[in-house]
Amino acid sequence: MALYAELHRHLGGSVVPRVLWRYLHRSESDLSARFPDYSEFEDFYTRPRDTLDEYLELHTLVESVQTAETLPYFIYRLMRGAYIFENLAYLELRYTPFLRTDAQLSQSQRIDQMAEIVQIVGEASRVKEYPIVSSQILCMHSRLPYEVNRAIVALAAQSDYVCAIDVAGGDAHYAERLDEFVELYVYARSLNLKTTGHVYETTEGCYPELLPYLMRIGHGIQIPLLQPHLLKEVARRGQCLEVCPTTYLKTGTMKDIRQLKQVFDRCFDAGVDIAICTDNAGLHNVRLPFEYESLLTHDIIGFEELQACQDAAFRHAFAWNYAQRPASMLTSLLKTEVGAI
Structure with missing residues (x-):
């Protein structure tokens, strides 16, 4: 039964280790010789890194094999797993x-070829046997030239497969180009694009200058941790934090998941919505229901707070065009059937 919404999942980090390992061996990739045994590859692929930059290097491994020819192969398996194992009704891929x-x-x-890639991802994401409402978020990148990033924004505004734009590539790297990214977000809003952005993920990625241009905040955990005075303004704007619990352990941003309790407590107290997400489910070998369970078992949130976060995910979803989440629709349907008996 599809019930949940996933707002922050990277295409590059969504490939589960066994699917990637099998692909590398079937395609006779150079990496297959390096990892003849699956368990060694899984350990390499999913183990924690010391920094966010080190962690992001793993994306380059997957990006190198996610080509126009292979994307349908990976996306079909992604959608299958999301529907069967995660109960997703809605998914934004970035x-x-x-x-x-x-x-x-x-x-x-x-x-010029980017439009083809967007179309391939869009068509491959629509799998009849795994009906999930899905859309794409196109990411500008901290290590790409201005011309490329501007073209990404323009493409996002032209494509029916795209619901928003983002900026990624490690939030510590925005500082020298901050005016450039502000300009690009202004450009995006002028095109009526919806916006999110990887900011306030790490202590080096705190950019209040970008916040006014974002409709959602990618991660954003350092706002309640380091700059809680900003929460009132975040709540006033109706911004939602996309919190990805396992990520902070994998990137060395946090040593203990219990550190997130302050994030949730301060956000709830300030009236700031949180959507719980996976970020890179494949790299973590973790699915969305596990993120829910982990927060509950570590007493970071309770069931009422979890329900509030799940509701917030649908409320802030950029391409969910319904007034209710699926669970509410099913409840109404059941009441109608009972009343008819």
């Missing part, structure tokens, strides 16, 4: 389309 284009082409040719 990625940088430029990084899936042919690296042998010129920059302008790769920019």
Whole structure:
């Protein structure tokens, strides 16, 4: 039964380790020789890293194999797992389309090819046997030139497969180009694009200058931890934090998941919504229901707070066009059937 909404999942980090390992061996990739045994690959792929930058290097491994030809293979398995094992009714996939284009082409040719990538991802995500409402978030990237990032924003505004834009690539790297990213977000809003952004994930990624342009905040955990005075303004804007619990342990941002209790407590007290997400379910070998269970068993939130976060995920979903979440629809349907007896 599909019940949940996932607002923050990266295409590059969504491939579960066994699917990726099998693909590498079937395609006779150079990496298959490095990891002949699956258990060794799983350990390498999912173990915690010391920093966010080290963690993000794993994305380059997956990006190199997610090409126009192979994306349908990976996305079909992603959607199958999301429906069967995670009970997802709604999924937003985010990625940088430029990084899936042919690296042998010129920059302008790769920019042109981005539209093809977006179409491939969009069509592959619509799987009849696994009916999930899905959409794409296109990510600008801290290590891509301005021209490419601007083209990503323009493409997002032109595609029916896309619901929003984001900026990614490690929030510590925005500082020297902050004015540039502010300009790009202003441009995005002028095109009526919805917006989120990876900010306040780490202690080096605190940029209050970007907050006014975001409709949701990717991670945002350092706001309640380091700058709680901003929560009142976040609540006034109706912004939602996309909190991804396992990520902070995998990137060295937190040493103990219990540190998130202050994040949730302060946000609830300030009236700031939180959507619980996975971020990189494949890299973590973790699915969304586990994130819920982990927060509950560590006494970070209770069942009422979990329900509030699940409701917030649908309320802040960029492409969920219904007034209710699926559980409410089913409840209404059951009441109607009982009344008819």
